[in-house]
Amino acid sequence: MISMTTKQIAPYGSWRSPITADALLAGSIGLGAVQNSGEDVFWLEARPAEKGRNVLVHRQPDGTVRDVTPAPFNVRTRVHEYGGGAFLVTADGVYFSNFSDQQVYVQGVGQEPQRLTNRPDCRFADFVLDQPRQRLIAVGERHHSEAKEPENFLAAISLENGEVTTIATVHDFYSSPRLSPDGQKLAWITWDHPHMPWDATQLWLADIDQAGNLSNLKIIAGQAGNESIHEPQWSPDGSLYFVGDRTDWWNLYRYHKGEVDNVFPLDAEFAYPHWVFGLRSYTFVDTDTILCTFTQDGAWQLGKLKPSRKQLSILGLPYSNYSSLCSDGKTLWFIGSGPTTSSAVVALAVEAQETEILKVASDFTLDPAYLAQPQAISFSGDDGQTAHAWYYPPTNGDFRGPSDALPPLLVKSHGGPTAAAGNSLSLKIQYWTSRGFAYVDVNYGGSTGYGRDYRQRLNGQWGIVDVADCVNAARYLADQGLVDGEQLAISGGSAGGYTTLAALTFHNVFKAGASYYGVSDLTALATDTHKFEARYLDGLIGPYPERKDLYERRSPVNHADQLTCPVIFFQGLEDKVVPPNQTEMMVQALKAKGIKVEYVAFPEEQHGFRMAANIKKALESELAFYGEVFGFTPAKN
Template sequence: MVTTAPYGAWTSPIEARAVAAHDGRPGFVGVVGDEVWWTEPRPAEGGRRALVRLRPDGTEESVLPAPWNVRSRVVEYGGQPWAGTVTAHGPLVVFSDFADLRLYVCAPDSGEAPRPLTPLSGVGAGLRWVDPVLRPELGEVWCVLEEFTGDRPTDVRRVIAAVPLDGSAAEHRDHVRELSDDRHRFVTGPRISPDGRRAAWIAWDHPLMPWDGTLVMGARITGEGTFEDIRPLAGDLGTGGADGGAAGESVAQVEWASDGSLLFVSDAGGWWEVRRLDPDADGGGPAAGRRLCPSRQEEFGGPLWNVGQRWFLPLENGTLAVIHGRGSTTLGILDPVSGDLVDSAGPWTEWASSLAAHGSRVLGIAAGPHSSYEIVELDTCTGRARVIACRHADVLDPAYYPRPRSRTFTGPDGRDIHAHIYPPHNPDHVAPDGELPPFVVWAHGGPTGHAPMVLDLEIAYFTSRGIGVAEVNYGGSTGYGREYRERLRGQWGVVDVEDCAAVARSLADEGTADRARLAIRGGSAGGWTTAASLTATDLYACGTISYPILDLTGWATDETHDFESRYLESLVGPFAEVPDRYRERSPLHRADRITAPFLLLQGLDDVICPPVQCERFLAEVAGRGIPHAYLAFAGEGHGFRRADTIVRAVEAELALYSRTFGLDRTDVPALELRG
């Protein structure tokens, strides 16, 4: 029976516990012998990442019991945390454990506990490891070492290092061999040529982010397993900042082909494209190499937020598995000789930047508007794609899932703004004639990021209750080429705020949303955009601000981690040259302009957006009569991973909307707001 009820007052079977239980997605897929391995979130187990294996007989099991947490903290966002191989005694895996950040080795079929390979350090944040490459013939694992040299978050160096597998370095730092020097601030793990004689990796330096400009570095590997003749092979660091200078070239991934040529993804042509060069015959340098699919103005890569991401992979028959698209992504097989590209079929519209191959099989992680992220296998011989693990299972009737559509809106100066619109949807309810629904604008993090159109139970939680969601890929987002991505250069807090507002106004103007019941929310950089929006416009009735940046000056002066410590030079401008801009745009110094109620959510262990910024912001708001609530969560960092935290945050957000929009809801605890 269909019931008529006001928007926002609908009853829904999608509870916050279901949202929390299905938060996160599998990651870092790989092949160990004939088995497929990956990491998987466990919100109910303290938010740990479990390492899971799929045996040939279809049995799926955890490799390591709780509390082992297979996750890296290099550049805080981590990256590829494990590598595995098969020995005469079964699988052997090396992994980073999040608890102490050491590398461990484990033979899971032996029944023995993992053994540490690397030492602890009492200096700063210690020693961290990511993007491992097993070299059993040398008795080593090669990976990125992030080593803190002092107590400040920027007292850090990064090199490619070799760690002995015999455990001799577990107590002795000097047993770790450094393969590269630390001439560059940031490096990725090495990719080894098929003949074992060359290594290639990606490097870049402050103030650049990896989507601004990177270099492909190459070296010859000696018989003793050391690097020599280290030199750049491709890429360009450029000289540009927010206010001018020559643009760099972003190389996001590098691999070796079976013939010894170098394959890499470069945006020299305005889009991340796959290129090939001969490291001996080609001169290298900016815009080097031959484009392998020049007919496509699409992205074949993305922003390197995690060390070791993979958007393409060479296959044994000479073709390439590639993730590509414009706004959304698909998995295809590229012939590097002809440039022909054949896409896989299936319901998936978004592929994570993680690929593995086993013979003619390609493994990836994909989702769609009606399914969560799954482990998908593509058989390149038959063209058949199928789910082999983490299969999406409807926890409730999919009739309650939202019905999204992608749209392009017009913003200031006639610019395009891409967004995904999720109208309210519930088969049990309709709204009274003439009523317009409340809508919440979701601003994604990054800000160099992208909101994919995939099934998200958190969105369904709101849409099934009669609250619409608009995910805005504002200027600065990835997936639409470098020109779109660089709209935010020097304009953070301006373009993102304008684009979100333009989408909200358009929805109201066309009669899709209730102009009086618009809200905005976001986390991290999206939290910044939310707070900046509340100080810049009276468009929104309320906002939810999660683990945000609120004070640009503090963030630019040792109040965040090293990776993003100079990110603002491109987003805002060099601090030494435009200090007033940092103050003028910061929500902290515009708190007197806020008139709308807000909810502030923060993890107390967050080193990227530390809680001290929230505390200063709340001090500025205090006594101004603005209703607000602050929920701080012990044990949570940047982004929430624990089930209880997620439940409390989701219910508190709904309670804010219920109170602000005048909704009749009794299914969530009341949110106490203070002025």
């Protein structure tokens, strides 16, 4: 590593870095949704170089890796708009939802995909094979042109002719149909407006007769309407497990012989918020061995749980984030990442405790001299509670800032807002820190990973608590002498974009900001969004239109006269979650005031950017924008 005495002195923000947008994206993919069939393992790769196409990849036991789904097939569902659970692996082949037509396709080993369903009015996700009855059971979403919102239901899809039959439809939302090992029982989750799945869900259980009909339906958890239940799974012995937060924390529970018990009480979260289908935070090795991931203080660990002994042992792997766990009893497969390691598909030999990397998300190798290490920080919120964040100092092996200057700070407000910032390696974060920015990723009140009470800090307080925590994170770092209090910027996407705009509008702490497909008009969001989030704001703000006053009071677009600093906006023009008019109203309001504003629109993008050229343009445009505002010239590299 180059010593401090030989480093070049250059203004913060102007440092030359090997982490360019091109290098960041070259060979970079998104990894997700690992499944296995015996010793064969499959995963999804989201490829920016192929305009974000999601490709199903298969690794055979001999190590051979091949693409399963050929172009132009894109394995992605739009159920709930956010999707997830887009494919199912079986011994005979795969079933998947194709993005362009949202139909289910079947693909036998070595064969081309064949369309199974012919229901252009329907979307499907979260598949399970009902082999005895030769059908798939899935979550369906029916879109009627004359209906106010789509209808969600449990669907049975015939493997013979693709005919779709509704087997359950009373509730607003369905998720996680799971068939018992003997094929005689079905478990699933429901919830209804105005709740979100992290607020209140119900776990159902029913018998299935030979004809495939459900009978003896009963709720086995969530009867009181104040518990969030996720991830039902059947153990090899036929017991039903699930994750619930009746003790404030998402712990693992078992339903057996009519009784529910907490498998291992712990002040930790054993699940993620249910934004997408197909999440798996635990899996069975055998009847009395569960491999599970859980988080405490913002970092995830992997554990081996013995339910009969109430014993949890920690597996010391070099990761701080785990997802999509699956196992054949001998090997655990998962997606893992850590502070110094990019996301990867990992195989763990359970007995030998040896790991093998099957696929990495990025081919980019980062010299440790340019790697900013995340530091957990805590600070007081306006409501007197402790808030949390990950802080990254500016780090570059070749440069240091002037001795009489402090670095600019970029505050990141994560999306959701019911989500969380982790400490896994993010080359996008390192893009900033290696150029001389300090960076803080805020887990404001409402974030997951700190218990139900912490999540509920945001109830009725969106635009208040989250904004205050981001402001206080910046002030805390400035007070500590770590950053320049006159060069504070904030950036966020989607719900994080709203927090960004609210912070810029209602506070005078930040000198610049970047909104990625951010909400500016809460009233428009309440009246023009998709079904999954149609009543989300009831909990975050208040019922609409009864509390229209709150929506108007907290909407940045209504108070653009209070925003006095430069802002850059990024927006996909095909976004159905936060429609472009949200951004365009704010841009016009700022232009009318003469505030420095830039608007970067991407015609083919939706909610979140997937195309390499667009991701590059957004990064470089944001950096150049801050350079103009803070008075530095970004390095040309």
